[in-house]
Amino acid sequence: MARRVLHVGPSETRGGMGASIRRMCSDPPDGWSADAIPTHADGGIWTILNAWRIGRRRLSRLIRDDPPDLIHIHTATRFSWVRKQACIHITQKVGIPTIVHLHSGDFDQFTESWLGWPRRSIRKELKRTSVYPVVLTQQWKEWIESLGIDGAYVMSNPYRNDILHTPPEKRDRFRLLMVGRGNNSKGHRIAIDAVNQLNKFGIKAHLDILGPSHKEIPTTGNGISVHGWVERRRLEEISAKAGLLLVPSTHEGMPLVVLDALASGLPCLVSTTSAEFIGKGGRVVDSLESSAWADAIQSIIEADDEWKRMCQEAPLAVQGLDSESNRIQWGELYDSIMQSDSRLGN
Structure with missing residues (x-):
């Protein structure tokens, strides 16, 4: 029976993060099924707040009634992080292993804003026992280690598998x-x-x-x-x-x-x-x-x-950043996290 991963993030919106979530849901790793809960919507502030309200409620209900094996949270900075911090709290109440996937390129600037609250918040949330941080590049891994957060995984974005080459x-x-x-x-x-x-x-x-x-x-x-x-x-x-x-x-x-x-x-x-x-x-x-x-x-x-x-x-x-290679790498990471989390007794 396939394990289930639940993606949490802007799965229905435009932009790179939404495209990544949709790709990962449509073509999950071998041995896994995938679904997503959207936490954002394109539009004005009320549209965004309503999408977040519905998404948070769905996440709480799903974890209570039919918990997945793994949760994969996708986050950017600012209010995206504020929303995802709340999601981390929900998943960790029941100890579900949770990937926190940092997509944005300005986390370094973000941690120096808001009187330093983001730095304290990120350190606290990403050092939880069943939380597994993922960054896009080795450079961001080194940055997150400078915050005192060890063990982050590097997973590069892939290009689309249906790209046509034009001479x-x-x-x-x-x-x-x-x-x-x-x-x-x-x-x-x-x-x-x-x-x-x-x-x-x-x-x-x-x-x-x-x-x-x-x-x-x-x-x-x-x-x-x-x-x-x-x-x-x-x-x-x-x-x-x-x-x-x-x-x-x-x-x-x-x-x-x-x-x-x-x-x-x-x-x-x-x-x-x-x-x-x-x-x-x-x-x-x-x-x-x-x-x-x-x-x-x-x-x-x-x-x-x-x-x-x-x-x-x-x-x-x-080269090496094709979607199929990326899918295999995510499968290896998912399986590794499940084994690690079970060894920790979570």
């Missing part, structure tokens, strides 16, 4: 792409200003922005198209034409959009927050000034041979 001959290197939510941290204004500067100097670059609405980004410029959220097929059509993905973020965890782009042969121009993921399949800009991004974009799109080399190198940067 450089079918791409337009003057066509730029951004994909993601309209959060200020994603750096849309940096990219927009950079493209406007290029066009001002006669370099006819075009930027497609997928995710934010016109309301979220009201002022753009010539050569910039804001598409909002689009269906997967439309996303793939636009991505297949693009010549460069822009990621001028102030912080990132392990962005799925970068992994998917590299796997498809699309080079990436990223801020330092994503530097460790791109290998030779892109370039890093160590500034968040739009002028620096304009210069970097220009240097790439005007060097055809270098751009083609990055297209060829991009898939090599994500």
Whole structure:
């Protein structure tokens, strides 16, 4: 009989964390079945609060009536952590082994805010006996160890298993792409200003922005198209034409959009927050000034041979990060946690 893992997090919302949960539920490890309880919803504050109220109630009821073998909590920072802290309390009342999966790329900043409460809270919750922290990279493992939390597991995000590779001959290197939510941290204004500067100097670059609405980004410029959220097929059509993905973020965890782009042969121009993921399949800009991004974009799109080399190198940067390998790794971790937890007598 298969063991059951319950995912707790934004399983029905847009964005990388929601996509990760849906993938893990649709294709769980061998010997496991998976389900999810959503704790967040796209929309205004009342929609979010209602989703959290319903999710917390469902979690409490399920643990009481039909407890799973393992709970996998997915969390970002700020109010996402506040909600997930409450979920940890619920699961630990009955001692169910619980993975706490840190997805965000700004936990270090978060722990220094709110008068230090996040640091104290994270240390307390992640050091509980039946709580097993998971981070995205070795860098975040070292950071969490600096808080005095040992034993964290590193599990990288995978790229989508149905990614189609597009050769450089079918791409337009003057066509730029951004994909993601309209959060200020994603750096849309940096990219927009950079493209406007290029066009001002006669370099006819075009930027497609997928995710934010016109309301979220009201002022753009010539050569910039804001598409909002689009269906997967439309996303793939636009991505297949693009010549460069822009990621001028102030912080990132392990962005799925970068992994998917590299796997498809699309080079990436990223801020330092994503530097460790791109290998030779892109370039890093160590500034968040739009002028620096304009210069970097220009240097790439005007060097055809270098751009083609990055297209060829991009898939090599994500070798071993395919979805099937990731599924197997999660299965090994789940089984290891169950064995460890039983040895502890929990």
